[in-house]
Amino acid sequence: MKKLLAIAFSITLSLALSLGLSLTASLPAQADSITEAELNEITAQWKPSAHALADVNCSSCHQDSETKAFVEKPNYESCQSCHEGETDTFLLGKHGIRLREGQTPLTPTKARIAMKPEAHSKQMNCNACHNVHSVDTYQASVDSCLTCHNDEHSLNYKNSKHSQSFLAEGNIERPSNASVTCSTCHLQREADKSGKNTFVNHNNTYNLKPRDRMASEVCMNCHGMEYAFNSIFDNELVNSNFSRPPEIHLKSFDMVRVLQEKREGK
Amino acid sequence: MASRSGKGRGLKSFINIKTIIGGAVVFLLVWLVATMTMATEQKAIFLPGVTSEGHLGFEASCASCHEGFKKVSNETCNRCHEAELEQDIHGDKKFRDIRWAEKLEKLDALTCTACHGEHVKMYGRGVHLQPDLCMACHEGIITGEMTSHEGFTADGCWTAGCHNYHDHRSISTGFLYDNLDQPPMLPVQTVPEIVVEAQLETAPSPDLKSEFLGGGT
Numbered sequence: 001m002k003k004l005l006a007i008a009f010s011i012t013l014s015l016a017l018s019l020g021l022s023l024t025a026s027l028p029a030q031a032d033s034i035t036e037a038e039l040n041e042i043t044a045q046w047k048p049s050a051h052a053l054a055d056v057n058c059s060s061c062h063q064d065s066e067t068k069a070f071v072e073k074p075n076y077e078s079c080q081s082c083h084e085g086e087t088d089t090f091l092l093g094k095h096g097i098r099l100r101e102g103q104t105p106l107t108p109t110k111a112r113i114a115m116k117p118e119a120h121s122k123q124m125n126c127n128a129c130h131n132v133h134s135v136d137t138y139q140a141s142v143d144s145c146l147t148c149h150n151d152e153h154s155l156n157y158k159n160s161k162h163s164q165s166f167l168a169e170g171n172i173e174r175p176s177n178a179s180v181t182c183s184t185c186h187l188q189r190e191a192d193k194s195g196k197n198t199f200v201n202h203n204n205t206y207n208l209k210p211r212d213r214m215a216s217e218v219c220m221n222c223h224g225m226e227y228a229f230n231s232i233f234d235n236e237l238v239n240s241n242f243s244r245p246p247e248i249h250l251k252s253f254d255m256v257r258v259l260q261e262k263r264e265g266k
Numbered sequence: 267m268a269s270r271s272g273k274g275r276g277l278k279s280f281i282n283i284k285t286i287i288g289g290a291v292v293f294l295l296v297w298l299v300a301t302m303t304m305a306t307e308q309k310a311i312f313l314p315g316v317t318s319e320g321h322l323g324f325e326a327s328c329a330s331c332h333e334g335f336k337k338v339s340n341e342t343c344n345r346c347h348e349a350e351l352e353q354d355i356h357g358d359k360k361f362r363d364i365r366w367a368e369k370l371e372k373l374d375a376l377t378c379t380a381c382h383g384e385h386v387k388m389y390g391r392g393v394h395l396q397p398d399l400c401m402a403c404h405e406g407i408i409t410g411e412m413t414s415h416e417g418f419t420a421d422g423c424w425t426a427g428c429h430n431y432h433d434h435r436s437i438s439t440g441f442l443y444d445n446l447d448q449p450p451m452l453p454v455q456t457v458p459e460i461v462v463e464a465q466l467e468t469a470p471s472p473d474l475k476s477e478f479l480g481g482g483t
Contacts, residue, residue, distance in 0.1 A: 033480030043472050050462045052469035059473045070477040092346050094323055101327040110323060177457040189458045198458040205320070206350065210391060211427060216436030222455040224448025233427055245450065252428055255414050256442040 045134040050173075056082070061132075079126045083199075085192050087126070090202035095124045114150040122148060136173040141181035142166060156241035157182065163241075185218045226253055315385035318392045331384070343378040354432045372402040381431075390425060397421035400429075 034042075046052050051060075061074045071078070076099060080087035091100035098106045105123035108115035122128055129144035130137075142163075146154060157163050162180035169179050177189075183200065188207065192199045207217045211232045219228035230246035231237050237246060309326040317325040324330055331338050344351070351357060360366060361376050374380040383394035393399070398420035401408075408418045423429045430437050 034478055036479060039475065039478050046472070047469040049469075050464070053464035053466050054462075055466055055470060057470055057473045058475075058478075062474055062477065070474070092349075094320075097346070098324050098327075101324045101330045103324055103327055106323060112319070112322065174460060174462070177455070177459045184457060189460060191458070198460050200460070210424075210430050212430055212436045213433065216441075220436075220445075220452075221457050222452060224450055224452055225442070225445035226448065227450040252442060253446065256439060256446060258414065259439065260443060260446065 042133050049133065049135045051135050076126050085199035086202050093203035093205050095204055108148045115148050116150045119148040138171055138173065138175060141175050141183045145182040152239040153241050156239070156243065160241040160243060188218060313385060317385060318388050320392055321384060338379055340378050351432060353435060355434045356431055369403050373399065397425045
């Protein structure tokens with residue numbers, strides 16, 4: 001009987017403790033207001049933005065459309081109400097899948113490739129990459145990626161020819177199709193479901209692998225097939241962020257040339 | 267007197283060393299299990315093996331793929347992979363055709379998990395079957411049916427990057443044939459432009475203020 005009592009006491013105590021711990025861990029962060037100066041700065045960013053000129057006002061994102069309650073930190077669902085394609089694809093990629101599955105946002109600590117130590121605690125949400133008030137995509141095209149990514153390929157971007165095209169364009173609100181940024185290749189512009197509008201596919205792994213997908217869907221928007229395939233299958237060249245023309249020559253092309261000679265009697 | 271000494275013994279026996287150790291062990295065990303189950307992040311403790319690269323990020327979300335102990339269905343995979351498999355050349359469209367029924371006995375090509383297991387050793391692309399899996403149906407290609415492929419190794423079809431089981435579009439002979447001898451830079455680049463048209467000439471007045479300054483709604 002006494003032993004039973006002791007066991008029951010232990011069970012109750014341990015349950016209470018672990019419940020207490022998990023509750024403390026899930027307590028919401030305290031709401032923090034901003035200063036008037038900060039608000040003025042945000043308003044100034046918003047005023048000339050595409051949002052403001054599309055009549056997207058503070059309440060569009062910071063107020064629940066049904067209950068009219070103030071929303072201090074809108075989440076991806078707020079963005080999704082207008083940017084459906086972008087958000088849906090974000091949620092399918094490595095950056096957003098945790099949110100889609102109801103987990104805490106991805107942080108660079110969970111990555112298996114090199115990330116900048118000072119960015120380890122950053123949480124992947126729409127506003128991790130986008131300044132949601134100025135809504136220019138200049139920052140989101142390269143700088144946002146390099147805030148976290150610290151691998152050879154990412155770090156070598158700034159020395160690449162692709163980067164020169166981006167730098168040549170200067171700091172404009174939205175990089176044109178003459179700029180080759182991180183997102184030109186990894187977050188592609190595509191036709192939406194209706195086929196009428198272009199949207200940015202935010203699933204960063206959609207065309208990443210196998211490499212033939214990247215070559216045909218991305219590289220071949222600008223480059224010839226052999227140049228594209230010979231580049232993407234050269235690990236050294238990928239790591240250097242395509243610092244030089246490809247030097248490998250895939251045997252597949254020779255095989256097709258043999259076939260071509262046979263067929264066309266060359 | 268007798269009853270008092272009885273109580274004394276009772277208290278002593280209640281806090282004897284055995285009870286303390288027993289209680290502590292039970293406490294630790296229950297605390298460990300309860301904490302792990304309550305904190306969803308820790309569910310990883312139940313993983314039966316190493317998770318593949320693509321699923322690693324949400325591996326502790328068991329319910330994303332599993333419903334109890336039921337087998338993982340194609341529908342589950344399609345929750346995320348549908349768009350990528352839209353053009354699946356080895357998919358439903360092909361194998362629902364009776365002509366290919368015999369091939370299905372060699373490899374159950376209609377079930378995602380036949381090739382794509384999870385929490386087991388992978389050979390790349392999330393495939394747990396041995397890399398020579400193509401040989402189940404296409405062995406003839408390397409054993410004389412196709413001069414160009416004679417002597418090729420059985421495990422190189424996809425591991426060398428030449429073939430893509432689900433998507434032949436960019437790797438078929440026809441595609442390669444049509445695009446041979448293109449210049450390094452194509453004369454016309456086809457990255458679409460994004461055009462955002464303004465609906466207003468000037469920004470409207472901000473419609474919230476005090477809320478941001480801590481004034482509430």
